[in-house]
Amino acid sequence: MDLVRHLRYFIVVAEELHFGNAAIRLGMAQPPLSQRIKRLEEELGVRLFDRSARQVRLTEPGRLLLSEAREIVGRVDRLHELARQGGRGTVLRVGVPPDLAATVLAALVAAFRESSPEVRLAPAEVWTADQVTALAEGTIDVGLVRHPVAAPGLTFGQVLVQAQGVLLAESDPLAGVGEVHLADLAGRELLMPPKEGEPGWRAEVLTECRRQGFVPAQVHEGAGLGLVLAGAAVAFGPRMELPGLAWRPLLGSPITSRVSTAWRAATPAVGDFSAAAARTLKESAGMTDEGAAPVRRVSRRPGMLA
Amino acid sequence: MSTPAFDQLFRAAGVTGWLYAADVDTGHDVGHGADEPMPTASMFKVPLLVALCRRADAGLLDLTERVTVTAADRVGGPTGLSSMLDDVTISLRDLAYLMIALSDNTAADKLLGRVGFEAINTMLDTFGLEGTRVVQGSGEMLGSMDVDTGHAWPFVDPDDIARLSVLDPSRTNRSTPREMVRLFGMIWRDEAASPESCAWMRGVLNMQVWPHRMASGFPYDDVAVSGKTGTMPTLRCETGVVEYPDGGRYAVSVFTRSFSTALNQPRADAVIGTAARMAVDHLRR
Numbered sequence: 061m062d063l064v065r066h067l068r069y070f071i072v073v074a075e076e077l078h079f080g081n082a083a084i085r086l087g088m089a090q091p092p093l094s095q096r097i098k099r100l101e102e103e104l105g106v107r108l109f110d111r112s113a114r115q116v117r118l119t120e121p122g123r124l125l126l127s128e129a130r131e132i133v134g135r136v137d138r139l140h141e142l143a144r145q146g147g148r149g150t151v152l153r154v155g156v157p158p159d160l161a162a163t164v165l166a167a168l169v170a171a172f173r174e175s176s177p178e179v180r181l182a183p184a185e186v187w188t189a190d191q192v193t194a195l196a197e198g199t200i201d202v203g204l205v206r207h208p209v210a211a212p213g214l215t216f217g218q219v220l221v222q223a224q225g226v227l228l229a230e231s232d233p234l235a236g237v238g239e240v241h242l243a244d245l246a247g248r249e250l251l252m253p254p255k256e257g258e259p260g261w262r263a264e265v266l267t268e269c270r271r272q273g274f275v276p277a278q279v280h281e282g283a284g285l286g287l288v289l290a291g292a293a294v295a296f297g298p299r300m301e302l303p304g305l306a307w308r309p310l311l312g313s314p315i316t317s318r319v320s321t322a323w324r325a326a327t328p329a330v331g332d333f334s335a336a337a338a339r340t341l342k343e344s345a346g347m348t349d350e351g352a353a354p355v356r357r358v359s360r361r362p363g364m365l366a
Numbered sequence: 367m368s369t370p371a372f373d374q375l376f377r378a379a380g381v382t383g384w385l386y387a388a389d390v391d392t393g394h395d396v397g398h399g400a401d402e403p404m405p406t407a408s409m410f411k412v413p414l415l416v417a418l419c420r421r422a423d424a425g426l427l428d429l430t431e432r433v434t435v436t437a438a439d440r441v442g443g444p445t446g447l448s449s450m451l452d453d454v455t456i457s458l459r460d461l462a463y464l465m466i467a468l469s470d471n472t473a474a475d476k477l478l479g480r481v482g483f484e485a486i487n488t489m490l491d492t493f494g495l496e497g498t499r500v501v502q503g504s505g506e507m508l509g510s511m512d513v514d515t516g517h518a519w520p521f522v523d524p525d526d527i528a529r530l531s532v533l534d535p536s537r538t539n540r541s542t543p544r545e546m547v548r549l550f551g552m553i554w555r556d557e558a559a560s561p562e563s564c565a566w567m568r569g570v571l572n573m574q575v576w577p578h579r580m581a582s583g584f585p586y587d588d589v590a591v592s593g594k595t596g597t598m599p600t601l602r603c604e605t606g607v608v609e610y611p612d613g614g615r616y617a618v619s620v621f622t623r624s625f626s627t628a629l630n631q632p633r634a635d636a637v638i639g640t641a642a643r644m645a646v647d648h649l650r651r
Contacts, residue, residue: 243626243628243630243631246380246626246633267523267524269626270524270625270626270627270628271522271523271524271626271627271628272626272628273626273628273630273631274626275380275625275626358520358522358629359630360444361444361629361630362444362445363444363576363578363595363597363635364444364597364629364630365408365443365444365469365508365597365598366408366443366444366445366468366469366576366595366597
């Protein structure tokens with residue numbers, strides 16, 4: 061059997077959890093799809109789906125095999141991609157944070173294509189900590205990382221900063237005020253990028269929140285803004301407009317995001333990307349050169365030490 | 367009757383809290399971590415006040431004696447003589463008033479120089495308050511924070527807070543909610559010193575200026591709240607006596623440590639009043 065093709069069918073059915081919909085996506089009829097899944101199950105010797113009760117569900121072995129299947133299919137695709145290029149031009153493998161705005165990534169790709177048309181950009185969405193690992197292992201050539209980050213052997217490009225605002229559900233009472241103080245967020249839960257992915261930024265942000273009177277009862281992890289839309293959490297981020305969400309600046313700019321490119325081996329392509337990234341982030345993401353951090357004033361009131 | 371849900375109340379205000387309250391006359395009481403050793407911050411000024419009065423009662427000093435406070439006496443602080451610029455000549459009892467009503471650090475250390483640690487701690491032993499100790503003056507406490515953190519005020523970094531010895535009851539002035547309440551009960555029952563001295567101490571404690579903590583829980587013209595606060599980064603406390611129009615008197619001590627290191631936390635101040643009110647309501651049922 062063509063194992064890779066069968067794995068592709070398996071992945072689509074696992075994503076749809078509906079044989080009819082999966083068949084439509086694959087451009088085939090449902091009976092042959094069902095048959096092929098059955099054949100794959102025979103080949104592997106496990107049941108991948110639980111088809112009882114008019115509902116398709118992944119079995120436990122199915123869930124375990126799904127991530128492996130995705131990796132195998134991804135590697136095969138990459139093999140074909142490299143073969144297609146046949147050595148013409150080079151590929152620059154770039155890591156970018158998964159929460160980078162789509163428009164910013166698009167601008168980045170466009171700017172790099174303009175400055176280095178002979179190099180093909182292969183971006184992958186990877187959090188900072190994983191980028192550091194990927195750079196060390198050589199699976200990416202250059203990354204776009206969030207500071208603070210420290211790793212031996214890494215060289216960083218120009219650091220750009222951006223004051224973050226707060227994202228709230230439209231129904232939040234604070235959505236109606238001009239600007240929000242961190243302390244005003246007291247009692248709310250916070251959505252942040254995963255701890256393993258952005259340890260430095262997360263620690264920095266949570267310390268600043270605590271210092272300014274906001275100790276979130278729970279810190280949720282993820283890049284999707286569903287919890288914010290639901291009014292169950294708030295998040296920090298650059299100004300954005302999304303239906304159902306409100307963005308408000310934070311009084312005193314306490315939370316800033318600092319990003320730069322990072323690499324281990326300097327190549328012309330890495331240098332070009334680094335320059336293009338700094339330019340694009342300033343132009344289309346509203347980032348600025350890192351200046352001296354503003355000193356926060358702490359007003360003195362007699363009751364503070366009485 | 368079940369104990370009020372103090373834990374929930376404190377958590378909603380972003381703090382951990384310890385509390386003890388007792389009817390001054392019947393001893394009927396309620397507690398929440400009542401025997402936890404806690405740093406007392408500026409509340410150490412109350413045992414100092416009592417020891418001062420006992421020395422005056424014993425004829426060892428005259429409270430109307432006038433002393434001059436100079437630049438050399440001045441220690442840091444946001445109120446009273448600590449914030450003034452010029453030398454002041456003032457009686458010992460007016461120094462005591464400033465120390466209690468405004469939590470004046472300079473006034474406290476000047477009086478501490480006259481009374482001494484030994485007299486205070488011996489007195490506390492006599493009272494059976496072995497968990498209450500006075501081992502540092504205000505200037506020493508403030509100075510230790512600069513040494514512990516390596517920098518000057520403000521102290522808002524969580525790492526700095528973890529290093530502060532003034533927040534460690536084994537290295538600074540200390541007590542427990544129960545012992546603070548017992549000390550206040552003795553002042554209100556004329557047991558801490560002579561009846562005249564106790565009456566004067568009650569008057570001074572009643573003139574404390576801060577309305578945002580214990581007093582905020584009793585917003586009634588016919589309820590009197592007397593007390594003394596204590597504040598250090600993340601630590602807010604107050605011990606006082608609440609007197610009801612029907613003659614009921616209740617000594618209450620509340621200590622809190624906030625999760626946030628922010629200096630301005632009105633909710634953390636107010637919960638001291640709310641918790642005290644809950645405790646007194648419980649005792650009056």
